[in-house]
Amino acid sequence: MNQEIINLFDEYTHKPLRREEFMKRLARLTGSTAAALAVLPLLEVNYAHAATVKEEDDDLTIESITYAGDDTTMRGYLTKPKNATGKLGSVIVIHENRGLNPHIKDVARRVAKAGYLAVAVDALSPFGGTPVNEDEARGLFAKLDAQKNLNNFLKGLDYVRSRPESNGKTACVGFCWGGGLANQLAVNSPELNAAVAYYGRQADAADVPKIKAKLQLHYGGLDERVNAGIPAYEAALKAAGTQYELYVYEGANHAFNNDTAPTRYNPEAAKLAWERTLKLFKDSLS
Numbered sequence: 001m002n003q004e005i006i007n008l009f010d011e012y013t014h015k016p017l018r019r020e021e022f023m024k025r026l027a028r029l030t031g032s033t034a035a036a037l038a039v040l041p042l043l044e045v046n047y048a049h050a051a052t053v054k055e056e057d058d059d060l061t062i063e064s065i066t067y068a069g070d071d072t073t074m075r076g077y078l079t080k081p082k083n084a085t086g087k088l089g090s091v092i093v094i095h096e097n098r099g100l101n102p103h104i105k106d107v108a109r110r111v112a113k114a115g116y117l118a119v120a121v122d123a124l125s126p127f128g129g130t131p132v133n134e135d136e137a138r139g140l141f142a143k144l145d146a147q148k149n150l151n152n153f154l155k156g157l158d159y160v161r162s163r164p165e166s167n168g169k170t171a172c173v174g175f176c177w178g179g180g181l182a183n184q185l186a187v188n189s190p191e192l193n194a195a196v197a198y199y200g201r202q203a204d205a206a207d208v209p210k211i212k213a214k215l216q217l218h219y220g221g222l223d224e225r226v227n228a229g230i231p232a233y234e235a236a237l238k239a240a241g242t243q244y245e246l247y248v249y250e251g252a253n254h255a256f257n258n259d260t261a262p263t264r265y266n267p268e269a270a271k272l273a274w275e276r277t278l279k280l281f282k283d284s285l286s
Contacts, residue, residue, distance in 0.1 A: 001042065001263045003222065005029050009043045009263075010225065010254055013097065016142075019135065045134070045260040047102040052259070053109035059083070060112050065119065067159040070151035075129055077105050077120040079112040080165060087167035089193075089285025090160035092153065092185075093120040094178030096255070099130030099137040103260045104175075111173070114278050116285065117165050121156045123149060123181075141177065150184055157189055169193045169285045171213075173277060174200055176255060179218075186213045194284035196277050199254050202229040205236035215244035216280045218273045220252035220266070245280070247273065 008029065012022040027036040055062060062079045077100060080088060091111045095104040100122035111118035124130045124140050126148075131137050157170050171194035174182035179200015186195035187203050192213040199219055203211070215237070219227055227248070237244045249256060249269035256266040257273060 001039070002029065005039065005043070006222075006253055006263060007224075010223075013138065014225070042263050043261075045098070045101075045103065045258065046262065047260055049260045051102070051106040051109070053106060053113050055105075055109070057109065057113070060109060062109075065159075067155060069125065069155055070148040072126045072148075072152070074152050074156065075100075075122045075125045076156065077108055077122075078118070079105075079109050080117045081112060081115055084115070084165065088115070088117040088165050089169045089171065089281065090117040090119070090163070090166050091281065091285075092156050092160065092170070092172040093118055094153070094172060094174030094181050095120065095123065095130075096176035096178055096258070097138055097141050098134050099124050099140075101130065101134075103258060107173075107175075110274070111281075114281065116281060117160060117163060119156065119160055121153060123152070125152070150181070150188060153181060153185055154189055157185070157192065161191075167285070171195065171281055171285055174198065175257060176200060183215075186211045186215060189213070194280050196280060198257055198273065199223055199226050201226065202233035205232050208233070208236040208242060209240045211237075211240070211242050214280060214284055215242060216276060217244065217246045218257075218276075219246075219248045220254050220256045220269070221248050221250040222252060223254040226254060245276070247276065249273065 027033045030036045061082045065076045065078045093108045108118040108120040172182045173196040175198045179197035182195045182197040183203040187207045187210045190212045194214045196216045252266040252269040253264040255264045257270045259265045
């Protein structure tokens with residue numbers, strides 16, 4: 001698909017661009033309103049896509065959980081190996097700016113299938129949880145209090161550490177908006193063992209010396225918006241002596257890991273990035 005179309009959709013999903021204006025610009029790029037309407041389903045997510053790990057998987061236990069946040073009750077999707085014999089490392093899974101949706105629940109199940117206790121936290125819990133309408137969900141992110149939101153996820157790390165299955169070691173993995181939050185958790189949680197950020201906003205260079213966790217950073221080579229922050233971030237990481245791995249996947253777009261978004265999903269990049277993610281978890285959470 002034309003990269004200009006993909007970039008326009010990225011702008012629509014990350015900036016205050018009204019849907020009407022997005023559709024007008026899409027029609028100009030595609031040549032007509034009819035062509036724009038034909039392209040739109042290829043850009044938007046399709047949760048009918050088969051999950052990598054199904055909810056009915058016999059090897060997993062799944063439950064909805066709550067825990068005390070910052071003046072709110074936080075909700076989450078917990079999954080873990082059903083027949084684990086020992087204590088487990090724990091992973092907080094952080095969603096994109098669409099909220100806790102079927103794709104992120106699938107990612108949590110992938111983490112659990114690899115042998116960990118996984119909790120996908122719903123950042124929109126203060127508003128009653130993620131709404132079904134994704135445009136509505138995206139609009140709610142602007143209403144989140146940044147500090148309270150960070151506190152809610154820090155309390156999520158405390159929650160998983162307190163679980164009887166936990167071995168006390170924790171990691172996080174986040175995507176897009178969640179990738180930025182993964183960087184913030186690394187800055188603000190000295191107990192965090194590892195943080196993995198997929199195409200997420202970088203932490204401020206001045207905050208990098210606070211990072212104690214091992215970092216793993218994944219970027220799509222075509223993601224100019226997010227990648228603009230890489231040089232300053234990497235320079236700060238090197239200056240601070242932070243343990244980090246940074247990978248740029250050439251030819252991959254923002255959201256290359258999301259297999260429910262066909263035009264941006266890059267199976268080769270996603271597979272390699274996930275293998276690297278699981279290796280970091282193995283090295284950090286055992």
